[in-house]
Amino acid sequence: MPKIWTDTIALHRRDMRAAILDATAALIAEQGLGATTMLAIAERAGIGRATLYKYFRELDAVLVALHERDVASHLAELEAARERQGTRWQRLERVLETYARLAHAEHGSELVARMRHTEAVARGFIQLNSLLQALLVDAIEEGLVREDIPPPELAAFCIGALSDAHTLPSQAALRRRVQLTLAALRTSG
Amino acid sequence: MPKIWTDTIALHRRDMRAAILDATAALIAEQGLGATTMLAIAERAGIGRATLYKYFRELDAVLVALHERDVASHLAELEAARERQGTRWQRLERVLETYARLAHAEHGSELVARMRHTEAVARGFIQLNSLLQALLVDAIEEGLVREDIPPPELAAFCIGALSDAHTLPSQAALRRRVQLTLAALRTSG
Numbered sequence: 001m002p003k004i005w006t007d008t009i010a011l012h013r014r015d016m017r018a019a020i021l022d023a024t025a026a027l028i029a030e031q032g033l034g035a036t037t038m039l040a041i042a043e044r045a046g047i048g049r050a051t052l053y054k055y056f057r058e059l060d061a062v063l064v065a066l067h068e069r070d071v072a073s074h075l076a077e078l079e080a081a082r083e084r085q086g087t088r089w090q091r092l093e094r095v096l097e098t099y100a101r102l103a104h105a106e107h108g109s110e111l112v113a114r115m116r117h118t119e120a121v122a123r124g125f126i127q128l129n130s131l132l133q134a135l136l137v138d139a140i141e142e143g144l145v146r147e148d149i150p151p152p153e154l155a156a157f158c159i160g161a162l163s164d165a166h167t168l169p170s171q172a173a174l175r176r177r178v179q180l181t182l183a184a185l186r187t188s189g
Numbered sequence: 190m191p192k193i194w195t196d197t198i199a200l201h202r203r204d205m206r207a208a209i210l211d212a213t214a215a216l217i218a219e220q221g222l223g224a225t226t227m228l229a230i231a232e233r234a235g236i237g238r239a240t241l242y243k244y245f246r247e248l249d250a251v252l253v254a255l256h257e258r259d260v261a262s263h264l265a266e267l268e269a270a271r272e273r274q275g276t277r278w279q280r281l282e283r284v285l286e287t288y289a290r291l292a293h294a295e296h297g298s299e300l301v302a303r304m305r306h307t308e309a310v311a312r313g314f315i316q317l318n319s320l321l322q323a324l325l326v327d328a329i330e331e332g333l334v335r336e337d338i339p340p341p342e343l344a345a346f347c348i349g350a351l352s353d354a355h356t357l358p359s360q361a362a363l364r365r366r367v368q369l370t371l372a373a374l375r376t377s378g
Contacts, residue, residue: 146372149365153357157369161350168342176338180346183335184373 013055020045020055021066033110038062067115071124074102078131088139092185095135096158096178099128103165104174129155136185145185154185202244209234209244210255222299227251256304260313263291267320277328281374284324285347285367288317292354293363318344325374334374343374 023045027036038059042052056062081098082091106112115121132155139145145154161181168174212234216225227248231241245251270287271280295301304310321344328334334343350370357363 149369153362153365154369156353156356157350157366160353161346161370161373163352164345164349167345173342176342177346180338180343180373181350183375183377184350184369186372188372 016047016051017055017065020047020052020062021069024062024066028111033114036063063111063114064118064120067111067118068120070111071120075124075127075131077102078128082131082135088135088142089144092132092135092139092145093178093182095132096162096181097175099159100162100165100174100178103162104168106166125159128159132158139185143187146187157181157184205236205240206244206254209236209241209251210258213251213255217300222252222303225252252300252303253307253309256300256307257309259300260309264313264316264320266291267317271320271324277324277331278333281321281324281328281334282367282371284321285351285370286364288348289351289354289363289367292351293357295355314348317348321347328374332376335376346370346373 020041024036024041027040027044031040036059038052038056039049041059041062042049045052056065078095078098081094084091084094086094129152133151136145136151136154140147140151149157158181161184162177165174165177168177209230213225213230216229216233220229225248227241227245228238230248230251231238234241245254267284267287270283273280273283275283318341322340325334325340325343329336329340338346347370350373351366354363354366357366
């Protein structure tokens with residue numbers, strides 16, 4: 001097949017995959033995980049069941065793919081927060097605020113609860129830890145962050161300190177929690 | 190029945206219950222949760238199965254009771270850490286260190302993993318939060334802890350910041366984590 005054809009096919013497959021995941025996300029949001037079946041997904045995406053099964057062999061594969069897409073999108077958002085203008089301290093603050101907000105927004109998500117112990121989540125945390133570590137190392141070099149604790153431990157502390165962000169009652173409480181977390185990192189004296 | 194008799198019976202029942210839970214804990218430690226059956230517990234405790242079933246109607250009831258006993262014993266240990274001599278700051282430090290050590294020791298506990306979402310755990314966290322709040326309020330009054338954040342949020346932060354203590358690689362890392370957590374609480378400037 002000419003290259004232009006294979007490209008078109010690859011593009012079509014990617015779009016179809018995305019449409020299936022969009023349909024699944026909409027179904028979960030509107031009717032809950034319990035009502036999300038392969039049949040309901042196919043109907044929602046406007047495709048036949050046989051076509052759906054060509055893309056995903058079972059419901060769990062759709063859910064894992066959807067969740068992996070969410071994790072990737074969260075990491076992209078965190079990286080964008082890191083890249084925006086500002087001092088190193090402001091960038092650290094922005095990344096922690098973004099992470100707290102994402103964790104807060106996930107509150108009560110059935111999909112997140114079901115996927116808690118998956119590999120995608122474990123990989124996501126490793127990437128988040130690396131992202132934070134890189135920021136922290138820079139901030140330590142500038143004398144903004146304490147140097148008496150290894151950066152991997154500082155990064156793990158930040159993630160732990162925000163791990164229950166979904167239980168906080170308001171955006172104000174969320175901001176206070178981020179400020180508390182940052183206060184621990186600050187060079188003392 | 191004379192009172193001395195009912196007292197004796199109550200005492201006997203309490204001792205028997207304790208012996209059953211001790212036997213269960215020993216079994217889990219030695220052979221894992223999978224090998225812990227009602228029959229194995231009865232044999233280990235040196236009683237008949239019929240007697241065991243008079244105390245606990247099913248395996249899950251034994252496990253819940255054992256876990257509740259563990260939670261109560263942890264809370265007692267935390268209260269003892271709070272009551273010991275020292276400044277308010279030292280007492281706060283001691284309670285956080287005790288909590289981090291207990292969380293660390295639970296690492297890989299099959300029983301804890303299985304009981305994670307039980308009421309006993311939820312109640313335990315509420316009691317831990319109250320215990321910390323009382324200490325924090327005293328420390329705020331003495332000007333040792335920041336007053337710009339409500340004590341319930343400070344207490345929740347401490348618990349969150351130590352929530353992954355079981356993943357920390359060493360006692361030294363555990364102590365550093367407690368120091369980081371305390372640093373966030375300290376009155377700034």
